[in-house]
Structures are given as C-alpha cells and as structure tokens.
Amino acid sequence: MKLEITAGGFTFIAEYQEEEGPKTVKAFREKLMPLTSRMIHVRWSGQAGWIPFGDLDLELEHENGTCYPHPGEIVIYPGGKSETEILLAYGYTNFASKAGQLPGNPLARIVEGNEHLAELGEKLLWEGAQEITFREIDD
Numbered sequence: 001m002k003l004e005i006t007a008g009g010f011t012f013i014a015e016y017q018e019e020e021g022p023k024t025v026k027a028f029r030e031k032l033m034p035l036t037s038r039m040i041h042v043r044w045s046g047q048a049g050w051i052p053f054g055d056l057d058l059e060l061e062h063e064n065g066t067c068y069p070h071p072g073e074i075v076i077y078p079g080g081k082s083e084t085e086i087l088l089a090y091g092y093t094n095f096a097s098k099a100g101q102l103p104g105n106p107l108a109r110i111v112e113g114n115e116h117l118a119e120l121g122e123k124l125l126w127e128g129a130q131e132i133t134f135r136e137i138d139d
Contacts, residue, residue: 002139003108007039007049007088007132008123012113014074020064021106024076027060028107035134039088041124044098047071047091049124051132053084065103067095072114075104090121 003014016025039049048069060078069075069089077085082097087104095102110117124130 001136002111004135004137005088005110005132008120008127008130010113010116010120012072012110012116013137014072014108014110016108017106021076023063024060024078024105024107027058027078028076029136031058033134033136035132037132038129039124039132040129041121042087042093044096045087046093047121048087048089048093048095049121049130049132050088051086053086055079056084058084060105062103063105065105067101067103069093069095069104071117072110073106074108074110076107077102077104090117 005012005014018025037051039051042048042050058078062078066075069087071089071091074086074088081099082102087095095104
C-alpha cells in the first residue's frame with residue numbers, strides 16, 4: 001500500500017517507512033486512517049507543515065526518531081514534552097517546539113510530487129492552513 005496525500009491543491013504519493021517505523025506505521029493505519037485534517041505552517045521547526053492533535057494518545061512510543069527530517073519525509077511525534085503531531089517537511093527542518101527539539105518517528109516518504117513541496121510550503125506560509133487528506137492506494 002501507498003499513501004495518496006492531497007494538500008493545498010497538490011497531490012503527493014508516499015511510501016510507508018515500515019522498516020524504520022513499523023510500530024508508527026501500524027498505529028497510524030489503525031488509529032488515524034483515512035485522515036482529513038488541516039495542516040498549518042510550523043512555528044519553530046523551519047520549512048514544514050504540521051497537523052496538531054493535542055493530547056491524542058496513539059499508544060505509541062518513540063521509535064527511531066529524527067529531529068531533522070528531509071524534504072518529503074513525514075514523521076509523527078507521539079507526545080510527551082509536546083503534543084501529538086504529524087510533521088511534513090518541505091525543506092530544511094529542525095523539528096522542535098517551545099519545549100525544545102522533538103524526535104519524530106518515521107511514517108512515510110513522498111516519492112511522487114516532490115517538485116511541488118516548496119510550492120505547498122509557500123502556500124502554507126502565506127495563505128495559512130490548508131486541508132490535507134491521507135488515503136491508502138494500491139501500489
């Protein structure tokens with residue numbers, strides 16, 4: 001299975017990072033899919049959009065976390081010193097909150113549509129929150 005992600009008028013195809021984050025992928029698929037939400041530009045993390053979930057408990061621990069996701073990488077912070085959230089990097093990102101750096105669990109990597117990531121980021125920055133949907137599609 002792959003993910004089709006639509007946001008800000010763009011469509012992206014992503015592959016789950018099951019080897020790097022098997023528990024994260026499982027929790028996402030069981031508890032959040034399909035997902036429709038709003039993504040906003042990050043406050044502290046650089047070039048990324050995020051979906052805040054507040055105190056949502058995904059019953060997930062930290063798993064191979066990174067504070068520096070690359071463009072097109074999607075990570076989940078499972079909560080702890082900050083709220084549960086999904087972060088989608090479109091450029092240089094140093095994942096952080098007012099409480100400091102956050103290690104995001106690997107969830108997925110965009111493999112199609114990367115050429116539109118910067119445009120999505122600019123839209124988030126200058127036009128505000130954008131609807132985002134995640135749905136699974138066959139390979």
